Amino acid sequence: MFKPLYIASALALLAGTASAETLTVYTSQPQDQMTQVIEAFRKDHPEIQVELFRSGTTEVLAKLQAEFAAGNSPADVLLIADAVAMTKLKNENRLMPFPEAKVDGIDPALIDADKTFFATKLITTGIVYNTDNVKQPPKSWADLATPEIASQTIMPSPLYSGAAVIHVGTMEQQPEFGAAYMEKLADGGAVAGQGNGTVLEAVARGEKSYGVLVEYMAMNAKAKGSPVDFVFPSEGVTAVTQPVAIVAGTNVPDAAKAFIDWQLSKAAQEQSVAQGYFPLLADVKAPAGYPEVASVKVMPADNAKLLADDKAIKEGFADLFGG
Structure with a gap:
């Protein structure tokens, strides 16, 4: 905090x-x-x-x-x-x-x-991974939810991070994911930290091999020599502005x-x-090192629905991952 x-x-x-x-x-x-x-x-x-x-x-x-x-x-x-x-x-x-x-x-x-x-x-949320631990990086959000990857995954909590609220809520709005996606992550052993900083620290130190993170934190850390890299998932990224x-x-x-x-x-x-x-x-x-903005697929989000669902998003996440 x-x-x-x-x-x-x-x-x-x-x-x-x-x-x-x-x-x-x-x-x-x-x-x-x-x-x-x-x-x-x-x-x-x-x-x-x-x-x-x-x-x-x-x-x-x-x-x-x-x-x-x-x-x-x-x-x-x-x-x-x-x-x-x-x-x-x-x-x-x-x-x-x-x-x-x-x-x-x-x-x-x-x-x-x-x-x-x-x-x-434009700040997008995708997947960070530890380059020492991971030789075959994930390509998609679906990959992240597989048991062998989920068990080594950390994500920021919507109880601490505004970007995390938007990420979780946006994912739940996507027909191919819905609320079942977060349940799958939790069942696979994924854990929640607090803000994005705790995610980056855990992945950079190798305590976790994968994380859900805003791209600039991963890219800045990579540029400074940290053993991390970033994936823009094939289904698209969530975004805050x-x-x-x-x-x-x-x-x-x-x-x-x-x-x-x-x-x-x-x-x-x-x-x-x-x-x-x-x-x-x-x-x-x-x-440098980023794709052009026009090539980045951003998943759509209904802000009015995110606002209406704010309490449910946080409570549902806390039920799955702890508060």
């Missing part, structure tokens, strides 16, 4: 600091990456200071809801890996629409129809809009690629 971190940007220029607006961002994006995001954003917008609250998706949302219940939140912008949670906040009128956001070149399917939240990157949104009631709407537009810009997309993410813009190349 991540511990919350409050970090004020130390990048404010001495000149003009007194008149600068302060933007508060709540996020679940990894700390080192958010530091880079803030640095790059501040270069383009030195008039805006940034304060950051960073934790896991579940803790970020819990903090936000507690603040709403108390009357208000200091958050101006929310950046999390959970479109389902964004849909819930939108339905509760907690997000401010931004119809004039600069979305040219981005697939409309990745943007909320009412322009209350916006994809910032790390949406960004303006919190309704913000006192700095112009600064919040500037942050949204920057996140959708080519500069931000190129930074995302450098951090190991798929870009949203067609004229920005995917990271």
Whole structure:
């Protein structure tokens, strides 16, 4: 479990600091990456200071809801890996629409129809494996469920990870898998960790040979010499888009809009690629070693159904794998 971190940007220029607006961002994006995001954003917008609250998706949302219940939140912008949670906040009128956001070149399917939240990157979930332990890597989700592989598999829990909620719920929506797929994994001996980080650690150390993981964590670890590799399963991947949104009631709407537009810009997309993410813009190349975005099959997901089924997804998973 991540511990919350409050970090004020130390990048404010001495000149003009007194008149600068302060933007508060709540996020679940990894700390080192958010530091880079803030640095790059501040270069383009030195008039805006940034304060950051960073934790896991579940803790970020819990903090936000507690603040709403108390009357208000200091958050101006929310950046999390959970479109389902964004849909819930939108339905509760907690997000401010931004119809004039600069979305040219981005697939409309990745943007909320009412322009209350916006994809910032494409993060897919597939299969990581330990290259020392595995000589014949799996090719499909079906392979992962075979007893000899399932018994050596670890996955993130929807009780800790927003991406895991979407993964499990999306898999259950697919006719060829349904709820029976998770039951098959559990019956075969697969186990659940907490977040994606616990999965990567277990596979990299060889404690487990296979894992269900977001691709950038596996690819970044591989690039640093870890004995892991990643499979984009033949049936398709599940995906999150790390949406960004303006919190309704913000006192700095112009600064919040500037942050949204920057996140959708080519500069931000190129930074995302450098951090190991798929870009949203067609004229920005995917990271080295990744397939082109157009070649990646993403399994469809109904966000409204994922929201409606959220409690059942978590309870069903806990019944199978423990809470």
